[in-house]
Amino acid sequence: MGLHKPIYHPMNDCGDVVVCINSREIALRGEEWRRRAYFHHTGYPGGASWTLAWELHNKDPTMIIKKAVYKAMQGNLQRRHTMERLFIYPGEKVPDDVLQNVSNQIRQLRPVPTRLDHIPEEEVQNFPKVMDYPEDYVLK
Amino acid sequence: MASIIRRGVSFMKNSYISSSARTIVTTKQLNIKELREQKDGSKLVIEGVTLPSLRAQLLVRAQNTNPSLVPSEGNIEKKPCYMCALGLDVKHTDVLILSQFVRSDGCMLPRRITKLCRRQQKKIGTMVTMAQKAGLMINLTPGNCKKDPKKRRDYKKFNTYFDEKTIFMKRIPDQSDKFKR
Numbered sequence: 001m002g003l004h005k006p007i008y009h010p011m012n013d014c015g016d017v018v019v020c021i022n023s024r025e026i027a028l029r030g031e032e033w034r035r036r037a038y039f040h041h042t043g044y045p046g047g048a049s050w051t052l053a054w055e056l057h058n059k060d061p062t063m064i065i066k067k068a069v070y071k072a073m074q075g076n077l078q079r080r081h082t083m084e085r086l087f088i089y090p091g092e093k094v095p096d097d098v099l100q101n102v103s104n105q106i107r108q109l110r111p112v113p114t115r116l117d118h119i120p121e122e123e124v125q126n127f128p129k130v131m132d133y134p135e136d137y138v139l140k
Numbered sequence: 141m142a143s144i145i146r147r148g149v150s151f152m153k154n155s156y157i158s159s160s161a162r163t164i165v166t167t168k169q170l171n172i173k174e175l176r177e178q179k180d181g182s183k184l185v186i187e188g189v190t191l192p193s194l195r196a197q198l199l200v201r202a203q204n205t206n207p208s209l210v211p212s213e214g215n216i217e218k219k220p221c222y223m224c225a226l227g228l229d230v231k232h233t234d235v236l237i238l239s240q241f242v243r244s245d246g247c248m249l250p251r252r253i254t255k256l257c258r259r260q261q262k263k264i265g266t267m268v269t270m271a272q273k274a275g276l277m278i279n280l281t282p283g284n285c286k287k288d289p290k291k292r293r294d295y296k297k298f299n300t301y302f303d304e305k306t307i308f309m310k311r312i313p314d315q316s317d318k319f320k321r
């Protein structure tokens with residue numbers, strides 16, 4: 001963060017932060033919601049617990065993004081301080097003091113797909129067809 | 141009291157349906173696309189009409205768009221099906237293509253109707269399921285499931301996307317492959 005600035009240094013606070021919105025609407029691949037488990041240990045004997053991704057997302061919709069970013073960073077002393085510069089919000093509501101300093105936007109990697117019932121009826125009918133019914137097919 | 145009323149209502153419904161619905165079995169029912177009923181005076185004429193398909197004008201075929209890709213007629217047994225010949229990279233988000241292979245109740249059409257090869261039928265059938273699970277084809281989804289993902293339970297209610305590479309992950313190796321290193 002602040003890598004483009006000439007005064008950048010890993011231990012220097014350039015004032016740059018990342019704001020992440022709509023974390024409740026994240027999409028996981030395939031069966032990840034019920035296959036992915038998050039491990040936690042209280043430190044006491046028998047204190048291990050595994051929480052599935054959908055259970056964790058029900059409890060805290062920001063936690064999955066937070067853990068993903070935390071895991072992707074190097075495990076050095078700077079990690080906890082860099083994590084302080086990431087703001088995650090479950091919805092679209094962002095506090096004004098954060099919002100007024102936003103200067104740029106990172107494009108989303110995966111565009112949100114269009115639903116069939118949101119496409120107008122005329123466009124669906126006039127779309128080029130690939131499959132045609134055989135002669136003796138009774139439409140259902 | 142309520143049970144008596146319910147029973148009465150169901151009885152009335154049954155009698156109504158059995159009287160109104162007429163089941164007429166004509167001989168060659170399969171060769172028909174539409175049954176038409178006409179009534180002139182006391183005569184009731186029921187005729188089966190083979191209608192031209194609405195999709196005929198919009199149909200895209202590889203031999204029309206790019207004839208060089210289609211092999212000559214010498215090897216008929218190796219002729220690819222129309223989906224392989226087109227060579228489209230279909231994803232599970234392409235609902236406009238996938239909805240053509242689906243009945244109005246959301247079921248995938250069988251192979252004798254789609255006329256696809258085995259591999260394409262498997263691929264498109266899986267992608268239809270993916271689109272339905274991701275909630276992209278809400279109007280073409282079987283009625284016994286909650287169509288909108290937001291109304292589903294537990295892990296099903298969150299947004300999901302799929303990778304098309306996972307369709308043929310379980311590849312059964314050829315018998316000749318086991319001698320290869």
Ligand SMILES: [Zn+2]
Nearest residue numbers: 221224257260
């Ligand atoms: Zn094929």
